[in-house]
Amino acid sequence: MTVETTVKNGAGPFASHAPADQRIDTLPPAVDVLLVGCGPVGATIANLLARHGVNVLVVDKSTKVFEPPRVIELDDDALRVLLLAGIEERDIEMIAIPSVHGSSRSRDQFAGINSLDSLDRHSTLTFYQSELERCLRARMRRFECAHIALGVGLSGFTQERHHVLARLDLGHRRTHVIRARYLVGADGANSLVRQLIGKAVKGKPFAEERLVVDARHAPHSIGHTVNAFSNGRVFLAGDAAYLTPPFVGRGLLEGLRDAANLCWKLAWVVQGRADARILDTYDEERRPHTNPVVKLARFMEKLVMPRHGGIAPLARGLTRLLRRVPRLRSQLAQWQSQSKAASTRGLFVKGRSSTKLIRGTVIAQGRIRGSDDNTYLSDDVFGQGLVLIGFGTDAQAALDSATAAALARAGGSIVQIARCGRRRDGWEDLDGVFLPHLVPVGWAAVVRPDKTVVHDGPATDAQRLVRESLSLLGQHCWLASEHDAAWGLKTAIHTA
């Protein structure tokens, strides 16, 4: 497979940025989170954790960003994660490339992508992965609590009751033992972390010579997913947890979703804002979404790169059919959308309201105007914590002071969105993304830091919505009465 683009690889705007390198001889004895791997997923996790104020050390056994071209096509959701991680719109504009054409021996051209529409309104956006990685590393420098040690590989770890003890290989037969409250393996396809926690690879892994040119650690298996994304205090993210052939271009996209899902939960637990049991919902929410992606990627691989020359014409015919037969196209779309669908289990209140808001999925993003007359993206206004949103109404009015205080202690805030033209009533919904498209006036929702809807209902019930949401975090102890505490225990972390 070849990829042609209009920008020369390795010569982009972040080429000269050095990362926030931690000197190997001053590696700390302990950190909150030890992150193994500073590929795009690891670098995003580091930025997200650091934005939440978590003390994180990233180690990568390689001293350089991996250069060979792996063009990345990202969708809105993925871009939102990058923005949440602190990447700025101007960064994205700088690293975007205008067009990409993918071709293979059996099909002259199998894909063509054009970029760049406007941010968050674009259909696709294409980058060189190495530029994105450099950009993420450069942004990491802004945080005092994030450190990166390059040329340092994980060689082993043991899990204790309250921490993980990890052994780092510093080269020249030097090692360093570090204590971490949690360890995240974002160490790619041949993940040592995955091997050490002994998760069997599900499916039929096989080495693919033709992919070796693009892989960091060849040969490796493609088309796998693990049978658990975590074990005790250790978590897997990105290619370490599942690896898809690159034909649907979704590997990084899913890895970024892992990052968004995991990081706030780790931060809330490390900072004592939530019970450690919420970490179990990472696996519950993320793993079911990766299987359809792997399935789709394998299917596309067979079409694009048939194993036997004899079936190439058949594959070509099928590709044409796919373009022309709506039912086949919709099956493909269904596989794609399954990876975005609501989780059936996880950290949200079970059930569905009569509105278009779906609990367990990411809330839409829109442009909203503030009292300063400036326009913002709603994610920026919702902020880094839990948020209670009142649509066309002030949801705070329904909260008693104990609940409002508990919400604040859990890192929560309250936002009021007003209909377009009603700016005096809150943040004005300029494009009507929320009102009336998503919810009616008088509605309220509780949204997590990763923008997933936890709960929703009439704003007059905001008190109950907040209390039930806080109970999911294990924060019933912050709620006033004994009745609440008992209720909280009963509803803590819903598992269907």
Ligand SMILES: Cc1cc2nc3c(=O)[nH]c(=O)nc-3n(C[C@H](O)[C@H](O)[C@H](O)COP(=O)(O)OP(=O)(O)OC[C@H]3O[C@@H](n4cnc5c(N)ncnc54)[C@H](O)[C@@H]3O)c2cc1C
């Ligand atoms: C040709 C091609 C095109 C693609 N196109 C797309 C696309 O359009 N869209 C998309 O979403 N995805 C695409 N992908 C997939 C995407 O590139 C991967 O999903 C992504 O690189 C995964 O990132 P990662 O951070 O999980 O792993 P990696 O990028 O593999 O990073 C892992 C890091 O861990 C380090 N490491 C490994 N072991 C250790 C250890 N023991 N100690 C310390 N460090 C260690 C490595 O040095 C490496 O830096 C494509 C892939 C290919 C090959």
